[in-house]
Amino acid sequence: MYTLHLTKKASQLPLLTPCFAQAAKSKGAGANSPVSCPNEKVWKQIKEYQTLHHFKASAQETLLINLGPKEHVLLLGLGAKEKYTPEVLRRSLAAALKKTILKELTLDVEALVGSLPVPEAIAALLDACLLTGYQFNRYKKSATTAAQATETKNIYLDGPAALIEKIKKSYPAKLEVAKAIFLARDFINETPQTLHPEHYAQLIEQDAKKHLPKVKVTVLKKAQIQREQMHLLLAVNAASHYEPRFVHLHYRPTKKSPQSKHLVLVGKGITFDTGGYSLKPSASMVGMKGDMGGSATVYAAFRAAVLSQSPHEITCLLPMTDNTVGPKGIFPDAIVKSRAGITVEILNTDAEGRLILADALDYACDLKPDLIIDAATLTGACIVSLGKEVCALMGNHQGVIEIIKEEAKNNDEYLWQMPMIDEYRDDIKSKTADIKNIGSPMRAGTAIGGVFLEKFIKDQIPWIHLDIAGVSDDQTHLPYCPSHGASGIMVRTIYSMLMRANYQSLSNA
Numbered sequence: 118m119y120t121l122h123l124t125k126k127a128s129q130l131p132l133l134t135p136c137f138a139q140a141a142k143s144k145g146a147g148a149n150s151p152v153s154c155p156n157e158k159v160w161k162q163i164k165e166y167q168t169l170h171h172f173k174a175s176a177q178e179t180l181l182i183n184l185g186p187k188e189h190v191l192l193l194g195l196g197a198k199e200k201y202t203p204e205v206l207r208r209s210l211a212a213a214l215k216k217t218i219l220k221e222l223t224l225d226v227e228a229l230v231g232s233l234p235v236p237e238a239i240a241a242l243l244d245a246c247l248l249t250g251y252q253f254n255r256y257k258k259s260a261t262t263a264a265q266a267t268e269t270k271n272i273y274l275d276g277p278a279a280l281i282e283k284i285k286k287s288y289p290a291k292l293e294v295a296k297a298i299f300l301a302r303d304f305i306n307e308t309p310q311t312l313h314p315e316h317y318a319q320l321i322e323q324d325a326k327k328h329l330p331k332v333k334v335t336v337l338k339k340a341q342i343q344r345e346q347m348h349l350l351l352a353v354n355a356a357s358h359y360e361p362r363f364v365h366l367h368y369r370p371t372k373k374s375p376q377s378k379h380l381v382l383v384g385k386g387i388t389f390d391t392g393g394y395s396l397k398p399s400a401s402m403v404g405m406k407g408d409m410g411g412s413a414t415v416y417a418a419f420r421a422a423v424l425s426q427s428p429h430e431i432t433c434l435l436p437m438t439d440n441t442v443g444p445k446g447i448f449p450d451a452i453v454k455s456r457a458g459i460t461v462e463i464l465n466t467d468a469e470g471r472l473i474l475a476d477a478l479d480y481a482c483d484l485k486p487d488l489i490i491d492a493a494t495l496t497g498a499c500i501v502s503l504g505k506e507v508c509a510l511m512g513n514h515q516g517v518i519e520i521i522k523e524e525a526k527n528n529d530e531y532l533w534q535m536p537m538i539d540e541y542r543d544d545i546k547s548k549t550a551d552i553k554n555i556g557s558p559m560r561a562g563t564a565i566g567g568v569f570l571e572k573f574i575k576d577q578i579p580w581i582h583l584d585i586a587g588v589s590d591d592q593t594h595l596p597y598c599p600s601h602g603a604s605g606i607m608v609r610t611i612y613s614m615l616m617r618a619n620y621q622s623l624s625n626a
């Protein structure tokens with residue numbers, strides 16, 4: 118864990134000093150050196166330092182310099198000045214914090230902000246400090262755990278008072294988002310035997326009751342799920358040793374404004390995905406404890422938005438079950454009537470996420486919200502088309518799709534919109550039921566998932582679908598995420614959607 122102190126510490130703590138890489142031919146002050154440094158005072162002191170010759174100040178490069186008995190400077194490369202962006206700041210600072218052996222250090226915040234727009238730079242700086250120190254070590258032997266517990270770092274800030282003041286203002290909301298992301302990572306990383314649907318629902322209920330007093334928590338158990346006619350959720354749950362759960366959280370803002378909307382989040386909560394009778398091969402099954410990533414992601418965004426007093430009414434719906442094999446499991450070829458009344462031919466029991474989401478989306482529409490956002494680790498095809506780096510985006514309302522693209526860009530999270538065309542819609546027509554749960558093999562798998570879900574959106578309620586199959590874990594390229602395991606990517610974007618004041622385009626639809 119890293120602790121960010123929003124103060125300057127008087128003692129001589131090592132100073133983290135950002136540096137830019139100089140273009141080879143550039144003339145002027147730093148022409149002889151491949152490095153330029155906005156902090157001239159420090160720079161003068163260290164310029165002759167020998168090792169500096171090997172330091173190119175490329176993004177994420179660090180160099181610890183010992184200037185005297187108790188005097189250190191940690192140089193941090195930020196790459197070329199012309200290419201400096203908030204994301205370069207976020208990644209470079211995170212990489213430095215992760216790598217350094219220093220337990221205490223002070224950030225030269227003015228130099229870090231450089232010529233970037235101040236609000237975005239502050240957001241990136243806080244993200245780097247607050248998101249990077251995550252560890253999941255509850256299953257490590259105690260000795261190791263103790264060693265890792267010492268992996269705490271204290272970060273202090275040095276810079277102009279006005280800038281520190283601005284950082285202080287942004288800090289509380291950023292801290293709530295970071296805490297929520299850590300919680301989502303804990304849920305996703307938890308082992309599947311522990312985090313089964315009954316226990317998962319209980320954990321969310323306890324967390325909401327403890328931290329979100331304004332939120333009404335309802336957990337539907339099997340009998341109520343049956344009463345709700347959620348036969349698709351029940352079908353996926355049929356072979357399970359555990360009951361399904363359907364968590365319904367509702368937040369009403371204290372002060373509603375004329376711009377306030379009712380936003381509904383839906384998250385896939387498959388606590389483990391074996392594939393069911395359409396069994397996954399062993400290698401593909403590993404990692405499927407994370408198939409509840411959508412539910413953890415939307416719950417985290419919900420939690421942080423509630424604690425940041427969002428002006429919007431927000432509902433969070435989390436259908437939960439595992440997808441396993443057993444004598445009671447549904448067979449491929451089964452036809453099941455959804456809550457919406459649409460019959461679904463289940464030709465592949467491994468396409469189960471869309472089944473539980475279908476019932477949840479239908480339930481969501483009954484609440485007559487202004488916007489529904491779902492998040493799900495829905496398709497392996499998403500990783501094939503967009504890699505681990507990019508989240509797939511679909512929806513039925515281009516105006517709101519543009520809004521989430523904008524929010525993702527503000528947060529430096531990658532989204533890419535997939536097409537939704539009638540040919541794809543035709544591909545899920547069934548000969549014996551209304552629709553089938555898969556399209557043609559190896560064809561547009563992610564978008565097929567999208568058009569399937571679209572069928573369950575009633576009354577043209579604006580809806581966004583995020584396929585987070587790739588981004589939900591193993592973000593080796595992002596130093597502010599653990600290189601292995603849950604990432605919490607998309608929490609910040611969804612949170613921004615929940616906090617956004619202006620939804621004018623929704624009213625003009």
Ligand code: BES
Pocket residue numbers: 390408465467468469470494495496497498555556562586587
């Ligand atoms: N949970 C998987 C999708 C997934 C795969 C997420 C890899 C993360 C990493 C989903 O339930 C699934 O199995 N989808 C099938 C759909 C297919 C049968 C149409 C898939 O992607 O193979």
Ligand code: ZN
Pocket residue numbers: 390392440466467468469470
């Ligand atoms: Zn599956």
Ligand code: ZN
Pocket residue numbers: 387390408467469470494495
């Ligand atoms: Zn799945």
